[in-house]
Amino acid sequence: MERIYARTETLQQDKVSGFCPGCMHGTVIKLIGEVMEELEIVDKTVSVEGVGCCGLLMDYTDYDTTTAPHGRACAVATGLKRANPETIVYTYQGDGDLAAIGLGETMSAANRGENFTVIFVNNGIYGMTGGQLAPTTLVGMKAATAPKGRDPKEHGYPMHMCEILGQLKAPVYLERCSCNTPQNVIKTKKAIKKAFRNQIDGKGFSMVEIVTSCPTNWGMDPLGALDFLEEKMLVEFPLGVYRDRTKEV
Amino acid sequence: MARVLMKGCEAIAEAAVRAGCRFFAGYPITPQNEIPEYLSRRLPEVGGIFVQGESEIASINMVYGAGQTGTRSLTSSSSTGVSLYSEGVSFCASARIPIVYVNVARGGPGIGAIQPSQQDYLQAAKASGNGGFQMLVFAPSTVQEAADMTYRAFDCADRDRNPVLILADGVIGTIMEPVELPPMKSEEEVAANKKSKRSWACVGHKLGREHRSWIEPGSFDTTNLQQRNEEAAKMYETWTPEWEAYQVDDAEVVLTGYGISARIAKAVVDELRLEGKKAGLIRPITVNPFPYEAYEHIDYSCCKGILDVEMAIPALMIHDVKAGVKERASIDTCLCSGGNIMRKKAVMDAAGKILER
Numbered sequence: 001m002e003r004i005y006a007r008t009e010t011l012q013q014d015k016v017s018g019f020c021p022g023c024m025h026g027t028v029i030k031l032i033g034e035v036m037e038e039l040e041i042v043d044k045t046v047s048v049e050g051v052g053c054c055g056l057l058m059d060y061t062d063y064d065t066t067t068a069p070h071g072r073a074c075a076v077a078t079g080l081k082r083a084n085p086e087t088i089v090y091t092y093q094g095d096g097d098l099a100a101i102g103l104g105e106t107m108s109a110a111n112r113g114e115n116f117t118v119i120f121v122n123n124g125i126y127g128m129t130g131g132q133l134a135p136t137t138l139v140g141m142k143a144a145t146a147p148k149g150r151d152p153k154e155h156g157y158p159m160h161m162c163e164i165l166g167q168l169k170a171p172v173y174l175e176r177c178s179c180n181t182p183q184n185v186i187k188t189k190k191a192i193k194k195a196f197r198n199q200i201d202g203k204g205f206s207m208v209e210i211v212t213s214c215p216t217n218w219g220m221d222p223l224g225a226l227d228f229l230e231e232k233m234l235v236e237f238p239l240g241v242y243r244d245r246t247k248e249v
Numbered sequence: 250m251a252r253v254l255m256k257g258c259e260a261i262a263e264a265a266v267r268a269g270c271r272f273f274a275g276y277p278i279t280p281q282n283e284i285p286e287y288l289s290r291r292l293p294e295v296g297g298i299f300v301q302g303e304s305e306i307a308s309i310n311m312v313y314g315a316g317q318t319g320t321r322s323l324t325s326s327s328s329t330g331v332s333l334y335s336e337g338v339s340f341c342a343s344a345r346i347p348i349v350y351v352n353v354a355r356g357g358p359g360i361g362a363i364q365p366s367q368q369d370y371l372q373a374a375k376a377s378g379n380g381g382f383q384m385l386v387f388a389p390s391t392v393q394e395a396a397d398m399t400y401r402a403f404d405c406a407d408r409d410r411n412p413v414l415i416l417a418d419g420v421i422g423t424i425m426e427p428v429e430l431p432p433m434k435s436e437e438e439v440a441a442n443k444k445s446k447r448s449w450a451c452v453g454h455k456l457g458r459e460h461r462s463w464i465e466p467g468s469f470d471t472t473n474l475q476q477r478n479e480e481a482a483k484m485y486e487t488w489t490p491e492w493e494a495y496q497v498d499d500a501e502v503v504l505t506g507y508g509i510s511a512r513i514a515k516a517v518v519d520e521l522r523l524e525g526k527k528a529g530l531i532r533p534i535t536v537n538p539f540p541y542e543a544y545e546h547i548d549y550s551c552c553k554g555i556l557d558v559e560m561a562i563p564a565l566m567i568h569d570v571k572a573g574v575k576e577r578a579s580i581d582t583c584l585c586s587g588g589n590i591m592r593k594k595a596v597m598d599a600a601g602k603i604l605e606r
């Protein structure tokens with residue numbers, strides 16, 4: 001019989017996912033692993049975990065991994081990549097990590113055009129710490145620290161990182177994807193592959209933002225969270241390519 | 250080896266390059282700008298990397314990342330900037346990443362003053378970040394020592410897989426002195442040093458728990474974290490404190506201080522000795538571990554008192570001096586702060602008062 005699908009070997013084979021039901025972190029780290037295998041970079045790749053549910057990645061992956069202080073993944077990746085350019089470096093960061101506490105590191109690394117890959121998992125909330133307001137929380141959406149929901153007068157508006165980084169000249173590739181449907185999962189994988197390929201080719205800074213759900217902290221069941229993602233999150237965060245200079249550089 | 254005339258900051262930077270440092274990230278702050286400026290020219294000459302970080306927080310994390318590749322890595326800052334290193338240094342200690350950093354200390358607290366000071370003693374020696382980790386902290390009192398200590402610091406950091414701090418000050422950083430630079434490590438030596446860290450370096454390995462590199466600055470497993478802290482504590486116990494004892498044996502007044510204060514105090518000891526007065530000096534060379542034993546070499550039957558000389562108000566090192574002296578002699582202080590440099594006359598007068606007892 002022909003084998004047409006197998007679990008990526010980049011994940012520890014004896015581990016069962018501890019992510020909450022309906023969480024998309026598992027899908028994303030699987031896609032990254034598949035891309036690493038297809039590009040034959042498994043033994044020279046390093047993941048830089050942000051702090052948050054992203055930081056659980058190390059428990060499942062079977063390749064080199066390091067943990068940055070909360071928000072500092074892009075600085076740690078800068079040091080790793082510059083000091084050892086042969087290594088393929090990617091950061092794995094949540095919205096609190098990348099867009100709040102680590103906004104400066106993200107912007108500056110993007111502005112320097114650092115040659116690494118950023119995988120940004122945007123679930124609109126602080127997952128790990130129990131559902132506090134994130135820079136990406138939707139207007140009106142309730143959070144543990146915004147019990148009446150996000151109020152623009154008090155909290156401002158959700159931040160759109162692809163659009164913000166799109167103001168800079170240096171980034172090579174910025175795309176926003178999601179994992180809410182099989183088609184979108186396939187598109188996400190393509191984007192991740194392109195972002196890694198750019199790094200292999202020495203092209204510079206690439207970021208794939210992936211809009212995901214956090215059923216636990218959104219207070220929804222997994223299917224309800226999928227609906228919310230499609231009806232609300234993807235309206236605020238439109239999918240698409242925000243920068244592609246891959247062919248020019 | 251010929252001696253060259255160099256500023257302290259430049260000597261530190263050149264010594265780092267000679268020790269095999271090939272990565273520097275830092276953010277501008279007076280009075281240490283000569284370190285990044287020098288390295289921005291010098292590192293590319295030897296195939297090294299210089300990055301001006303967007304902040305001290307970014308810089309220490311770049312160094313944390315570069316250190317993980319096995320590359321000898323350095324950052325430097327001053328006082329208020331060093332405060333921003335806290336979390337990153339703590340991560341280096343927890344994940345056992347060897348790095349070296351320099352504090353060319355200035356006045357404090359807060360933004361303080363750009364002039365020299367020793368207000369950062371407690372931060373440097375006791376708690377440079379959260380979590381109770383310890384570091385070797387060297388305190389140079391000459392440009393020569395600053396260069397030698399920096400050179401050695403990289404070996405210590407690698408040996409222990411732990412951060413090492415050079416606690417300098419604005420005088421040592423900016424003064425020009427003749428210095429004999431340590432020998433330049435060859436490119437082969439630098440490469441071999443990096444290669445020796447390959448097994449744990451986070452640069453890509455074969456899949457599998459037995460091969461992969463896991464850089465873990467923490468653990469969800471409390472038993473594991475306790476074990477790691479126990480191992481680190483054992484490593485701290487291998488350190489030997491270092492100090493200079495100068496004319497202490499028959500001293501009726503013993504001056505004590507580190508770094509630039511000790512250098513000024515030493516000049517006072519020489520002057521008092523010329524006048525036939527029995528003065529001595531104890532100078533901690535490592536402020537962590539602190540050389541408590543040094544104070545056992547004082548002859549307390551003839552010692553009229555100890556003079557703690559610090560460019561800090563309140564006195565900070567004095568707590569360690571007290572622990573060493575164990576109430577066998579009284580301890581007076583000669584202090585200045587705010588960016589003022591210790592005056593020799595003030596030290597002379599304070600020592601004189603003790604001798605009159």
Ligand SMILES: Cc1ncc(C[n+]2csc(CCOP(=O)(O)OP(=O)(O)O)c2C)c(N)n1
Nearest residue numbers: 051052053054070094095096097126127128
């Ligand atoms: C310096 C610091 N501040 C705060 C925290 C606590 N903390 C851990 S995870 C987290 C939020 C993470 O949110 P996000 O980046 O969105 O990741 P998610 O869990 O949603 O994937 C916070 C605030 C920390 N670990 N370090």
Ligand code: SF4
Nearest residue numbers: 019020023053127214
């Ligand atoms: S808290 Fe949210 S982000 Fe974290 S594992 Fe659960 S669903 Fe996923």
Ligand SMILES: [Mg+2]
Nearest residue numbers: 094095125127
């Ligand atoms: Mg989040």
